Amino acid sequence: MSDLAARLRALPAFPDVMPELDLATLPMDPTELFLTWLEEAIASGTRQPHAMTFQTLLPGGAPVGRTLILKDLDETGFQISTRNTSAKAHQLAEDPRAAMTFFWRESGRQVQVTGVVTALGEDVSQRDWLARPTSDGTPNPDWQVYAVQPERIEFMQARADRNHVYVSYRREDGSWHHAQGR
Structure with a gap:
């Protein structure tokens, strides 16, 4: 084991106190x-x-x-925004599959969302653009809001003993089904 490996292994990973994931009270909708x-x-x-x-x-x-921020979550899915000329916009045009990984270190929680991305309407995109703190009130035709319509959502609650708790939801025939584990 190298010195770096030993130092990395010694770093604290999660807080001493973390919430529990109660498998008995999971909602049907992730x-x-x-x-x-x-x-x-x-x-x-x-x-x-x-x-x-x-x-x-x-x-x-x-x-x-790359790191982005969630703009909204509604019936269209998990929303992000970018310029139509960005690398990610070009990548989504070629292959609309994407994934999002949220990690909240302070609670030892992670959520992974995978699905197909769709471009939302011009009205949604311009509302988002005009609401930006740096907006001068001028519309931006290059701005696009996308929504990831989730097909799979995995929740991970860390545990100090590293036996983390995982719950995976999968959309099948329009309904969500979940199971413990990956």
């Missing part, structure tokens, strides 16, 4: 659990609780990720 966890992260003062790693696919299928 977005309910996601919103509960997000609201708890917001209430606890977590810095940028809406930040996530957003992964798209390069030509050839290699994944590429």
Whole structure:
């Protein structure tokens, strides 16, 4: 083991006290659990609780990720925004599959969302653009809001003993089904 490996292994991973994931009270719709966890992260003062790693696919299928923020969550899905000329917009045009990974270190929680991305209407995109803190009130035709319509959502609640608790939801025939584990 190298010195770096030993130092990395010694770093603290999770807080001493973390919430439990009660498997007996899981909601049927995983977005309910996601919103509960997000609201708890917001209430606890977590810095940028809406930040996530957003992964798209390069030509050839290699994944590429970057940090984005969640703009909204509604019946259209988990929303993000970008310029139509961005690399991620081009990647989504080639292959609309994407993944989001939220990680709230302070509670030892992670949520992974995978699904197909669709571009939302111009009205949604311009409302988002005009609501930005730096907006001068001029519309931006290059701005696009996308929504990830989830097909799979996995929740992980860390445990100090590293026997983390996982719950995976999968959409099948328009309904959500969940199971413990990955």
